[in-house]
Amino acid sequence: MPVALDALLAELPADAVTTDPAVIEKYRYDWAHDPAAGMPVAVVRPTAADQVQTVMRWASTNRVPVVPRGAGSGLSGGSSAVEGGVVLSMDRMRSVHIDPDCRVAVVEPGALNAEVKAAAREHGLWYPPDPSSYEICSIGGNIATNAGGLCCVKYGVTTDYVLGLDLVLADGTAITLGGKRLKDVAGLSLLKLFVGSEGTLAVVTGAVLRLVPAQQAPSTLVAxxxxxxxxxxxxxxITRSTRPAMLELMDAATINAVENHLSMGLDRTAGALLLAQSDAGGAAAGAEISAMERAALRCGATELFRTDDPAEGEALAAARRAAFPAIEKLGSLLLEDVGVPIPLLAQLLSGIADIAKRNQVAIPTVAHAGDGNTHPIIVYTPGDADAERRARKAFGEIMSLAISLGGTITGEHGVGRLKKAYLPAQLGPDVMALSQRVKQALDPLGILNPGAVL
Ligand SMILES: Cc1cc2nc3c(=O)[nH]c(=O)nc-3n(C[C@H](O)[C@H](O)[C@H](O)COP(=O)(O)OP(=O)(O)OC[C@H]3O[C@@H](n4cnc5c(N)ncnc54)[C@H](O)[C@@H]3O)c2cc1C
Structure with a gap:
């Protein structure tokens, strides 16, 4: 055992550190399965913020890389382990307390998004951000990636709900930013700097999340x-005239993959399926759905289906959420997350189809369309080196296409390790240099999630 690890073991409870290779293996990858993930010397699973401080002080003294980890559902290799480092898993810090008078949730980072939603529901409240992975991703990971989701088209993304953060910096200093107050402009807006920082600037050890009144049962439209x-x-x-609570898109390949996976009667012959919801309630929802129907018809919808039955609406939303697992059955995947201003969606989508054709790869595509955020999913046969080369080429070309349209290489999954090489092309040298200066100021030894983002 490395001597440095002895020092850490001496300071933490025995069950907080594991060096068992079988356990370590489970903490090496996120859902991107990045083959370049390293072999860490240990997985540390703290139960309190002071233990996180101990880890970071030890890591600073011994210059050991630390990869903060939530639930490992990330799609960009952001929590891939680093060779010789430690994985700092927050999966044992998961308390959730609801303060209904302040209308906030006070949470530890390992709590799953679904657990926060469930706790809020008991008080007639709602935590809106809803990544499709909401049942398997942690709030800490959501904050670190500034996660989006399906209802974000109306309700915004994670950062819009973060009122306060408890953080442990690279040198072990614990700080608190913000809190239960709804308005607070004292000092620089540091809170937002850490949201979306992908574990490169600090470890999130607690958060105060804004809650809103429970959502009304949605009405649903399929076009x-x-x-x-x-x-x-x-x-x-649709978005010009209405404010849907969900506006999701699936292409023909995705519809078929989901139908193979769930057998729920989706029309396999459709070229595209648009799924929209209104949560305006009652007659207002009916009017919104009718307005969306008319807009869809003006754009050539071939078939429309509407329902006020929440169970039916949820089944359709679940079908959309099942797109990744369904497509995963088709082969190895490279997951894209590119976004553009909404009016350029058509150009992005037809450009992606061209890239698929040129590189002879399948690219089923789903989209949080109302946010202009698409997930082209490049599928290739595992073990086929030429197919993998073509897939990787297509991966880069899609990001270049998005940038050329004034878009982004990642709308919600983060840069992680898989997209790091493409970030300078979007941000340019001055913004990259500024970002490096921020990183240098907060983590001068470069021990927090090295190799990710910057
Ligand atoms: C089927 C499926 C569907 C998905 N759908 C969506 C979607 O609709 N929208 C969306 O945005 N994402 C989606 N994702 C991606 C993923 O679930 C999100 O990125 C999620 O926020 C990651 O949370 P996690 O707890 O799994 O984090 P991890 O994967 O463990 O980590 C993600 C990043 O956060 C950092 N991190 C984690 N916890 C902390 C912490 N406490 N402090 C500091 N840094 C930390 C890690 O270092 C890493 O950089 C999907 C994933 C899957 C598998």
């Missing part, structure tokens, strides 16, 4: 189109 381009035009038309 089918002959092509993704026609559906993209409908997205522009």
């Amino acid at each position: 089918l189109f002959e092509s993704m381009v026609a559906a993209a035009a409908a997205v522009v038309e």
